Amino acid sequence: MHRGIRVGQYIPSDSILHNLEARTKIIASIFMLVFIIVASFPYKLLALSLPVIFLLKISQVRFFIYLEALRPFALIILLTVILQVLLVKGTPCYSLGIITITWEGLILAAAISIRLVLLLVVIRILTATTTPQQLMAALEKLLKPFTYIGLPVQELVMIMTISIRFIPLFIEEASRLSLAQQARGIDYGSGSIKQRIRAISSLLIPLLRVAFNRASDIAIAMETRCYNGGLGRTYLHNLAMTKTDYVFLAVLLFIGVFVLA
Amino acid sequence: MPIKVNNVSYAYQVGTPYEKLALRDVVLTINDNSVVGLFGITSSGKTTLLQVMAGLIVPQKGQVLVDDVKLIAKGKRRKFTNIGLVFQFPETQFVLDRVYDEIAYGLTYQNLDKFIIKERVEKSLGLVGLSFSTYKDRNIRTLSSGEKRRVAIATILALDTKYILLDEPTAGLDYLGRLDLERLIADLKANDKTVVLVSHNLNYLLNICDEIYIIADGTIDSIITNKSSLMDLEALYMANYILPAYLETVFKLRARGYDISLNNKEAVLEGIAKVFRGDNYA
Numbered sequence: 001m002h003r004g005i006r007v008g009q010y011i012p013s014d015s016i017l018h019n020l021e022a023r024t025k026i027i028a029s030i031f032m033l034v035f036i037i038v039a040s041f042p043y044k045l046l047a048l049s050l051p052v053i054f055l056l057k058i059s060q061v062r063f064f065i066y067l068e069a070l071r072p073f074a075l076i077i078l079l080t081v082i083l084q085v086l087l088v089k090g091t092p093c094y095s096l097g098i099i100t101i102t103w104e105g106l107i108l109a110a111a112i113s114i115r116l117v118l119l120l121v122v123i124r125i126l127t128a129t130t131t132p133q134q135l136m137a138a139l140e141k142l143l144k145p146f147t148y149i150g151l152p153v154q155e156l157v158m159i160m161t162i163s164i165r166f167i168p169l170f171i172e173e174a175s176r177l178s179l180a181q182q183a184r185g186i187d188y189g190s191g192s193i194k195q196r197i198r199a200i201s202s203l204l205i206p207l208l209r210v211a212f213n214r215a216s217d218i219a220i221a222m223e224t225r226c227y228n229g230g231l232g233r234t235y236l237h238n239l240a241m242t243k244t245d246y247v248f249l250a251v252l253l254f255i256g257v258f259v260l261a
Numbered sequence: 262m263p264i265k266v267n268n269v270s271y272a273y274q275v276g277t278p279y280e281k282l283a284l285r286d287v288v289l290t291i292n293d294n295s296v297v298g299l300f301g302i303t304s305s306g307k308t309t310l311l312q313v314m315a316g317l318i319v320p321q322k323g324q325v326l327v328d329d330v331k332l333i334a335k336g337k338r339r340k341f342t343n344i345g346l347v348f349q350f351p352e353t354q355f356v357l358d359r360v361y362d363e364i365a366y367g368l369t370y371q372n373l374d375k376f377i378i379k380e381r382v383e384k385s386l387g388l389v390g391l392s393f394s395t396y397k398d399r400n401i402r403t404l405s406s407g408e409k410r411r412v413a414i415a416t417i418l419a420l421d422t423k424y425i426l427l428d429e430p431t432a433g434l435d436y437l438g439r440l441d442l443e444r445l446i447a448d449l450k451a452n453d454k455t456v457v458l459v460s461h462n463l464n465y466l467l468n469i470c471d472e473i474y475i476i477a478d479g480t481i482d483s484i485i486t487n488k489s490s491l492m493d494l495e496a497l498y499m500a501n502y503i504l505p506a507y508l509e510t511v512f513k514l515r516a517r518g519y520d521i522s523l524n525n526k527e528a529v530l531e532g533i534a535k536v537f538r539g540d541n542y543a
Contacts, residue, residue: 177354185345202366205356209353
């Protein structure tokens with residue numbers, strides 16, 4: 001449990017991206033994710049990395065925060081690269097005993113790892129520049145048409161909002177519990193597998209208890225404030241897209257289509 | 262061989278807009294077999310200091326030594342095995358249902374003989390004022406808040422560490438619970454333990470501590486000891502700290518011009534009587 005910036009945490013600033021409307025950022029992110037997934041390697045994918053780097057630059061969020069976001073996925077990316085390099089058959093470029101590395105394997109490994117990194121960075125730009133509340137409000141607006149087919153959008157968004165709101169609190173709680181259990185002699189780092197599993201349960205059991213208690217408290221608090229679902233609910237801050245939002249979306253769409261064409 | 266905190270600084274979320282300096286160049290020494298209080302308002306850095314002293318978090322600057330063992334040596338963090346820390350609301354950290362199992366839980370990681378574990382559980386329950394035979398098989402969920410707090414403290418006492426750190430141990434306790442805790446701390450001192458406790462209740466700390474470190478903005482602002490003068494305490498009063506009623510009375514009388522020392526009970530009573538009678542100031 002590190003005590004630095006949390007994965008997905010909003011980073012306050014006054015950049016162009018921060019000031020864009022949340023719906024714009026969600027739509028732009030979806031565009032970028034689709035572009036990155038369908039772009040061929042190497043030229044089109046590398047060309048797409050330029051607007052991503054540009055967005056990263058104008059977000060005014062420090063570079064190490066993006067690196068922190070990649071860290072939890074480093075092992076997955078590394079494993080994917082190793083598997084591609086070792087298992088893909090084709091023109092050999094290096095051999096050592098039974099292991100043969102092929103050019104095709106190397107190219108596929110590079111393509112997958114660059115694609116994964118770009119996807120993760122785009123998602124992190126979105127979460128770093130948009131507060132969870134803005135994200136949820138935007139999602140509610142974007143999903144509103146589905147209410148006509150009976151989807152309880154407001155309730156679903158409320159569930160997501162509460163979940164997102166409490167993620168940092170649970171991370172903090174888990175961090176505090178971990179320290180508290182270490183202080184009473186529980187060792188997470190050594191011992192047999194059985195002891196380690198027991199040590200993790202010393203974290204999970206109290207954490208689950210806290211989670212259930214908190215959920216019960218929230219339910220009571222919502223009822224005492226007369227929450228009765230989303231019917232007829234108004235908003236404190238209404239979302240409104242401006243000319244800058246439309247221009248930003250148009251430019252991004254143009255770049256994406258231009259690169260992929 | 263005491264706990265030494267040398268020039269320790271610690272900040273949360275370094276390098277981000279959320280960066281918060283919690284400790285700033287803190288220097289303090291906790292002497293053996295003493296009861297030391299850390300006092301300050303909320304967010305003054307008391308809990309962080311306690312966690313640094315226990316070696317649970319590593320300061321970005323400075324060093325912590327416990328019995329001359331350095332927390333950071335050759336760039337690596339060491340574990341202090343002779344410090345136990347009771348977190349705030351420790352009853353939320355329970356893992357098991359039975360009182361005996363819960364107290365023994367941490368001890369099982371030390372590969373101790375089951376007879377020693379039983380001995381430790383019995384002794385720690387006795388120290389917190391709970392009878393071993395009555396409580397060992399009780400389900401923790403059925404205990405009262407005060408009993409849960411005692412069991413939680415017993416889980417740390419069972420580790421038999423030389424230093425015991427308590428973070429806001431009086432939080433959520435009623436008057437009798439606080440008195441029990443006061444007795445427990447006196448017992449621990451009598452058993453050659455060193456106790457450090459964090460509180461924002463200066464009144465409580467003045468009753469039980471040999472030394473009180475006043476922490477403000479992440480650093481040691483002043484120290485109150487048994488030998489502190491009335492002027493030292495008066496400085497706290499002037500800085501708007503809430504002091505015990507009897508001290509506040511003395512300082513209010515002194516502010517009205519009465520020449521009163523703490524030990525002169527007659528002068529205090531005379532002063533109060535004069536204020537009530539509306540007499541002119543002395």
